[in-house]
Amino acid sequence: MANNCRGRSNLQSFLDSTTPSVPSHKLPKSCCRAVQEPLTGKDKDSVEFFILGDLWKQYYEWSAYGASVPVRLHNGATVIQYYVPYLSGVQIYPHKATAASRENSGNKSSSDSEYKKLAGLDAASQGFDLGRENEWRTSEHARHLYFEFFESCSPYGRIPLVDKVLDLGKTYPGLTSFKSTELSPASWMSVAWYPIYHIPTTPSAKELSVCFLTYHSLSSLFQDHIKGSMANDLGFIRAGKNGTKSEKKNHMSLPPFGLATYKLQGSLWTSFESGDHERINSLFSAANSWLKQLKAQHHDFNFFTTHWVNMRCLPCW
Template sequence: MDNNCRGRSNLQSFLDSTTPSVPSHKLPKSCCRALQEQLIGTDSVEFFILGDLWEQYYEWSAYGASVPVCLHNGSTVIQYYVPYLSGVQIYTHKAAAAAASRENSGNKSSGDSEYKKLAGLDAASQGFDLGRENAWRTSEHTRQLYFEFFESCSPYRRIPLLDKVLELAQTYPGLTSFKSTELSPASWMSVAWYPIYHIPTTPSVKELSVCFLTYHSLSSLFQDHIKGSMANDLGFIRAGKNGTKSEKKNYMSLPPFGLATYKLQGSLWTSFESGDNERINSLFSTASSWLKQLKAQHHDFNFFTTHCVSMRCLPCW
């Protein structure tokens, strides 16, 4: 058996290979007073810039993301997946938006004070309670929708993720300029991963045609919570790409909080010992609950859900 086939399932391999790792920056703890009690032992708040996040998809958008997949005979193939922007909702804090508006109107002192207050990411005021099971609850009156996009085209008519983001950013520049600390915890994105080819080529393996939807938070508030409750359970935390230990410290991974699959058949991708089926169900349930709470009509999620029954899925579009 190939050594690469030991120690983790193909589902874990996929998640590890497709989880973005972005350059991280830090805000002084003094700028985030509302989180001081939650930030025990730390002196700063970690954040990332959306433009850096999309940049992580540059090579994947051009060549596909390589995912080592162990076949039933013990050999390994490299399956390549192309990422598409499936859905995204970017929410800002209402009061912060109002503060920015007042700054533009000349009332800088008042606006600056209010913005700094919201920069603290007060979890309670944003409608979240990270200490309870309903940590994904959102509060409509505290957020303002800046931008949303839901792809509805066939995969064969889509353009890769980075190209799509750059196209959309021409009208909505915040897509590349926002910091994760400036976004409401309700902000999220979903990436659709479709297989394109595998190396070496092998006789037709239907199980390699599986497609995935991954859901990622765009807010700083949820990153530690997601890593603790999701990433550790999945058994992976992806650090900086091919970097040294010191370089990896300057990166933060954005593991998915939700997942949906399409054409997932047989046992190639999941391992009973790894508890993959339970994890898939848990991540799927979280994604479903998230969309319902935000009243988001996510076309790909609806397609995956309605076209897959008891692991028997209809062909792609």
């Protein structure tokens, strides 16, 4: 089967290699209101958060050169497949208090006291919950849309993720200045990963042409819940692009809560022993449920879905 040199599948290798790891900051919970689940990280006395600008910096090198993904071929040889990231979709929902604060301060970042108060809000009070089968429930009155973007151009007409964000940020500065504690659990982004080349070259490159969509939460309220409920099930090392066995000090990884694929055929990328069949179906279902509940028309997901249905009966698992 498609296992790499560490005994993990190539799908897991892709997820390892493309999970962003961003500088983290902490707020003492003593400064906040009582925090309930899902804000129960490794340090139960503090709330971990990141700044959106730091998240986009993770994609600088990937946007310029591609993210390197080790892929083990059927003959046992390993190639490095490079993937370029594109911003596929994003919705930014600040807390209502955050939105009001930014409007009153000329769209500047909220004060420390403001986001400390926001960090103390539990997910239930915001109308979100992660139940069985990765069902996300939302409440209309809990959301205030600041910005949304859905890419509709063909892959050949797109610009890399960082360039797109910098362009959009000229009109929507919150896209780089928001803190994850300022955002409602409805806030998310999707990255489209398209293969560009592999080293060394190989004549049997058909199975290397697979494309991916990854979905990531942008809110602190659900980061721990995603890691606990979904990332553990992935069975991959949540360490960002360095692939170390533990996250870098003072960094936090943002594992995907959803996934969709295109051209994922054959057995190169998936391994039955690694539980990839259940894993990929679970992540696809989570993405599908998420978009439906937010009533989001995600163009890339719709395109991938038309091909996903045709794949599900293939005996490649």
